[in-house]
Amino acid sequence: MTGLDTLGRRARAGLTQTIGVLFGAGAAIGLTHIGAAPQISTSSVATVLIGLGGAVFGTLAVIFSLLFLVVQWVATTFTPRLTLFRDAPIVWRTAAVAMSVIVFCITAILASGSRDTISASVPLVAVVGTLAVLVLLRVVLANALAATQISPVLTTICEHGQQSIVATYPTSDDLDPQQPVDSTAEPHSIPWSRNPLVLQRLHVERLVHLAESADAVIVMEQTVGSTLRAGATLAHVYGPAAQRNGNGDSDSDTGEIDTGAFFAALDTGPERTFDGDSLLAFRLIADIALRAMSPAINDPATAAQAVDQIEFLLVSATSIDESARRWRDAGGHLRLVVPRPSWTDMLVVGFDDVIAASLESPLMLARLDAALTRVSTVAATVEQRTQLARRRTWVAQARADRFPTLDQ
Template sequence: MSAFDTLGRRARAGLTQTIGVLLGAGAAIGLTRIGVGPQISTSSVATVLIGLGGAVFGTLAVIFSLLFLVVQWVATTFTPRLTLFRDAPIVWRTAAVAMSVIVFCITAILASGSRDTISACVPLVAVVGTLVVLVLLRVVLANALAATQISPVLTTICEHGQQSIVATYPTSDNLDPKPRIDPADEPRSIQWSRNPLVLQRLHVERLIHLAESADAVIVMEQAVGSTLRASATLAHVHGPAAQSNGENASGKIDNGAFFAALDTGPERTFDGDPLLAFRLIADIALRAMSPAINDPATAVQAVDQIEFLLVSAMSIDESARRWRDSGGRLRLVVPRPSWTDMLVVGLDDVIAASLGSPMMLARLDAALTHVSTVATSVEQRTQLARRRAWVAQARADRFPSLDQ
């Protein structure tokens, strides 16, 4: 994993735009100093650069207008927790290219000074940059349109959810099968003492390094995606670090360094949070089934995706994930949501909201029946049977003719 990947989304967006601005300024200064090759009147080039810069600035305005409109549409139509378009890399990359072209045009005008002529490369690069911005803008517009349509939104959420499941529950996991923690240890607790935030991501390498330096084992008590509330226990530290007292005690894990290895924020992300996809799709189904919307067909589409994700996660290893250091010693234990957690988040609220819809009850019964046929454990079949009985009872009570 590169250093760029370890940055947060907002940090990556800001860094990309900063790099774009610096590249635009540097390219303008370098190209205006070229004294060989075709030369063009500086006044003519300045007029072209001003026009292109203004056009690209208008592109930036369109991008931010789309952000406001699409985010508002998605929040009111689907769910306020859906941030796919806002966080899409193409949006802030297009903004970065547009800013680079604007800075290039301004810097080129200023760098040309009192020269009578300037290299033809300057307007050529400005034109090419503007064309690139227009191509990217077309992609942004296509993404904005897709972000307002139910089918592309559900498909994208499902794809992100499947990727998160694969990343959280790898099929070829050669890590420690069982933790080797001395039960006689008196672990030290690390508690959350800040404002409520969501645990978005763990920097595993940093946590392993902290545990290795202290010759300890860090057992996380909060899974990625959990809301960290005041006095919540984040982790237990087993080993010498748990027995160390004092600020400068050898082997003590510093709370500040531990918190620095966690990414937190106000919103959940798909990184390491397989339950988020279930939550978002369930939210869309719940809103579709609300009396104000009353759109069971959309809820049926949402159940299609939930069913697919449940089947995809059927064979996951629900035990906590464990990492070793380079010497093979256990250093980090991280809990993971169970398959039952996915079932509860994905379907329970939807079933409760669909008891008055024959279309949804029929679709839910079909989904639960299909998932039951591929269930791999007794616990999974038991949980599915309970919900099938719930749906069947609702159909028998409210719509007895459906079973005739």
């Protein structure tokens, strides 16, 4: 369920910077106490370290300036929900290396004390670290440039969306998705009573263990990526579990779920991530298309590019299993049921608003009709073909009403 593991990556970014600082300080203390030749004048080395440390400190200013500029650019040009550059590992790894070099230079100066000479390895390491920062900074600049261009942005979102779909709807799923929840008692509901937040990720192993320890079945009512509002039901807990084992027996003890442990197994936050949120890519690409079709911008060619990516994602998702995913414990008892967005949900998010915003554009109506026709040729179910036919009729009617001469 974790998909691209954005939340874990953010935690690792902070840990990497902490390790970088500690490594820089430790390396400086260790190298300054090396007494073997060659040795260099401490005053000369201090001058070099001050210069290198100051230069590397400037790279931190560049990195954070880029963050502010690119995030603002993306929010106003594409969509405020797009955070790919902000969350890019290379940005925070570069910051970690820069902080390590700065701390190394400062610590080496302080650790040298009143000695007349210092190991030549100290300035050598500082120079190598500075060069590494410059190389990483070049990569960051290239990423920043790509983050402001429409084609790389759409391609990257599409790639992330495809990975999220693969993670959410695995093709080889041995989790027995069709077995119903067998309950002999009324379920206990777990409501959400806090401020609105997004359900970003589920810690499946924790939830399975929690249900197993209570001999219960947790049935989630919210999909990953949903906004949790006060009063909304997060999950139903069924107990006794009443799961048949290999001998046909069933359990009969009513389970009680520790709500504190339950909430601890959920990651929530103010914004959506690609971790198991298969609809986010559709939302982002549709946002870009809507921004392009707004009267202030009026750029149907960009919107048509966005439709290309939506079409690809829909085609790649036509064969998904829309049923809820189900996890069992080691004994084979059903413990966790998690709903997943349907293919129709993807179609609605990806196309409906874009169609509504494109009714006055012959270019977009033609592109939308072509995309819907293409997806219809690979649709796997009657429901998919029915939903596509409704939207094709919508687009065809708009073309006939507004641009009757185009089809003559």
